Structures are given as C-alpha cells and as structure tokens.
Amino acid sequence: MAPERYEWQIAVFCHNERGRIAACLRSISAAIGSRRALITLIVNGSTDGSEAAALAVREDLGAPAQIFRIDHADKSNAINRFLYDRTFRAEAGLYFFVDGSVTIGTQALAATAARLAACPFALAATGVASNGRTATPRQQAAIEAGGVLRGQFYALRPEFIARMVDGGLRLPIGLYRGDGLLNSMAAHDLDALGQPWTASRLIGVAEATFEIDALSMFRPRDLRRQFNRKIRQMRGRLENAAVKQVIYAGGYAALPMFADDLIREFLAANPVPPVSLADRPFMALALRHHRAASRPDAERLRPHRIG
Numbered sequence: 001m002a003p004e005r006y007e008w009q010i011a012v013f014c015h016n017e018r019g020r021i022a023a024c025l026r027s028i029s030a031a032i033g034s035r036r037a038l039i040t041l042i043v044n045g046s047t048d049g050s051e052a053a054a055l056a057v058r059e060d061l062g063a064p065a066q067i068f069r070i071d072h073a074d075k076s077n078a079i080n081r082f083l084y085d086r087t088f089r090a091e092a093g094l095y096f097f098v099d100g101s102v103t104i105g106t107q108a109l110a111a112t113a114a115r116l117a118a119c120p121f122a123l124a125a126t127g128v129a130s131n132g133r134t135a136t137p138r139q140q141a142a143i144e145a146g147g148v149l150r151g152q153f154y155a156l157r158p159e160f161i162a163r164m165v166d167g168g169l170r171l172p173i174g175l176y177r178g179d180g181l182l183n184s185m186a187a188h189d190l191d192a193l194g195q196p197w198t199a200s201r202l203i204g205v206a207e208a209t210f211e212i213d214a215l216s217m218f219r220p221r222d223l224r225r226q227f228n229r230k231i232r233q234m235r236g237r238l239e240n241a242a243v244k245q246v247i248y249a250g251g252y253a254a255l256p257m258f259a260d261d262l263i264r265e266f267l268a269a270n271p272v273p274p275v276s277l278a279d280r281p282f283m284a285l286a287l288r289h290h291r292a293a294s295r296p297d298a299e300r301l302r303p304h305r306i307g
Contacts, residue, residue: 008037008109009092011082013075014100018048020213022057027103029061031110038090039065041100042082042303045073050100055307067307071300076171076178076259081303083161084170088303095161097179099152102210105130111207112155122146123160123201124186127153127208147187147199151179153210156186163190169252173301174259174293177236181243185252192247234279234286235263241273242266260293 010028014021021041028039039061043051051069058065068088070078079097082088089095094113098104104127112125119125126149167190171178186202189195242262246254256262275283 005091005093006038007035007093008032008096008113009090009094010037010039010096010098010109011079011088012039012041012098012100013078014041014043014046014050014054015073015075016046016048016050017100018046018050018053020103021050021054021100023103024098024100025054025057025061025065027105028098028109029063031104031106031108032063033106033110035109037063037109038092039063040082040088040090041065041067042070042078042088043067043100043306044070044075044078051306058307066305068303069306070303072296074174074296074301076175076181077173077301079178079182080170080173081301083165085303087305089161092158094155095158096155097151097153098210101213102152104153104211105207105209108153108205108208108210112205115203115205115208116155116157119200119203121200122203123157123189124149124182125155125203125205125208126150127210128204128206130209130211146201146203147197148204149179149183149186149202150210152212153208154179154182156182160186160190167253170255170257172255172259172262173257173296175239175262176232176259177239180236180240184243184247188247190252193251230279230282231285231289234275234283235290237273237275237283238263238266238286238290241270245270258295260290263290 012024025039041054051067054067058067070081096109108127112127116122116125164185169190171181175181183202187197187199189201239259245266272283
C-alpha cells in the first residue's frame with residue numbers, strides 16, 4: 001500500500017511549554033482549515049507535563065496529530081529525527097516547522113504555501129512575528145526582504161529536504177542555532193563552497209504571522225528563561241564562528257556529529273570571539289557549560305510515540 005500523502009505536514013517542537021502548547025496546536029488546526037494536513041508534535045526533554053497538555057487537546061483538533069517524546073532536550077536532534085526518520089515524516093507537499101511556544105495566524109500556512117508556489121526559485125519561507133522585539137517595522141522589512149529564517153515558524157520544500165537527506169547532511173547534535181544552520185544551507189543551496197549566499201532562496205511572508213509568548217521581568221520563571229537564553233546566545237556566537245570556519249573549508253558534510261566537538265575544535269585553534277563587557281559573564285558561563293558537557297546517551301536521543 002502506498003504511504004498516505006498530505007498537502008502539508010506541520011512539525012511542532014516543544015520543550016517545557018505546558019502553558020502554551022495547547023494554544024499552539026489549536027492555532028495550527030485553525031490555520032489548516034479543510035486542508036489535508038498532519039500535525040507532528042515532538043516533545044524534547046520536557047519535564048513540565050507538556051505531553052499531557054498536548055494529549056488533552058489532541059482529540060479536539062480538526063486535523064490528525066501524532067505525538068512523540070525524545071528524552072534529550074535538543075531541538076537540533078529533534079529536527080534531524082524528523083528529517084531522517086520516516087516514522088516522523090510523512091509524504092507531504094510542504095513541510096512547516098513551528099516552535100511550541102508560539103501561536104500562528106489563521107492565514108499563516110496558506111499564505112506561506114501560496115508564496116512559495118509563486119516563487120519557484122525559493123527553497124524556504126518564513127513568517128513574521130506580530131509582537132515582541134522582532135515585530136518592529138525594521139525587523140519585518142528585513143524578513144520580508146528575504147535571506148532570513150525565523151526559528152519560530154518556517155517552511156521547507158520537500159525537494160530541499162530530500163536533497164539534504166540524500167547528501168547525509170545533519171545538524172550537529174546540541175547546536176543551539178540549528179534553525180540558523182538550515183538558513184545557511186538554504187541560502188547556499190546546500191553547497192557553501194560552490195554556491196554564493198543568495199537571499200532570494202529564502203523568502204519572508206508578511207501574511208504568515210505568529211505571536212511570541214511575551215516574557216515578564218516580574219515572573220521568576222521568565223527571568224530564569226531570559227538568563228539562560230543569554231548564555232545560549234553566547235554559545236550561539238561560538239557556534240556561528242565554528243560553523244563558518246568548517247563549511248567554508250569543507251562544506252556542510254564536514255560538520256561533526258556533535259556541536260561540542262565543533263566548538264572544541266574551533267577553540268583549540270582560535271581565540272574566543274569578542275563580546276561586549278556586559279556579555280562577558282554570559283560568555284564565561286557558556287564556556288563553562290561547554291567544557292562540562294558530556295556526550296548524551298544514544299537511547300535518550302531516540303523518539304518514542306506517545307498515546
């Protein structure tokens with residue numbers, strides 16, 4: 001029997017989003033409307049009951065939804081699993097990637113699909129935040145100009161994914177800016193050595209809006225999240241410098257399996273990238289976390305179907 005084919009498949013990546021995941025899934029279901037689509041939720045490393053919150057709302061959704069759990073908290077590994085494991089990825093005409101912390105507009109999916117259909121040269125498309133720091137006119141104009149993927153909401157053509165998988169290209173496990181690496185892969189058409197960075201391969205869609213969960217300085221949980229985000233951003237600077245050195249010398253296939261190996265090899269031959277005085281404590285913490293990191297257990301990297 002031939003595998004079932006969907007018009008769209010929407011992969012949702014969730015880490016400790018119990019308070020937001022139900023609204024996220026409902027917004028996706030509303031945006032699907034009458035289209036033939038499949039929602040695939042990947043809960044990675046959550047400890048707050050996100051799975052239970054998703055299961056509670058699944059039967060009320062207007063579209064089929066499957067839920068998986070990965071014990072290790074890492075979005076890059078979850079993206080790899082979705083791309084490579086056909087237990088996750090169904091046959092579909094377009095693949096969407098959504099962060100479990102956002103809600104999307106009712107036209108987000110259809111507008112993105114229509115824009116890509118009208119731009120055959122583009123390999124990926126991204127939405128525009130309707131609130132938060134990236135919702136400023138300047139940020140929106142930059143996104144709509146092309147060349148940028150917003151990690152909260154974007155779409156990839158199936159042909160691009162097929163070429164990526166056929167070439168054995170993966171995101172290093174533990175890479176904080178995995179969506180950014182996909183951005184680079186699309187801009188270079190998977191060939192950092194032979195294809196120049198071309199912004200028009202990634203298009204922004206003004207009608208594809210999403211809303212970000214606003215953080216508050218008066219909530220201790222949000223303060224902790226912002227503190228940890230600053231540390232991850234400093235790690236992201238290390239990753240960016242290391243990734244550029246590797247891909248512009250040996251291509252994407254030269255990237256190691258684990259991001260900590262990538263950073264370690266970079267720091268063995270290069271100084272720490274300069275940061276502002278205010279960011280130095282966070283860079284020091286990022287380096288400390290990197291040096292203390294251990295290889296994740298292989299079993300914790302594997303997916304398990306829920307429900």
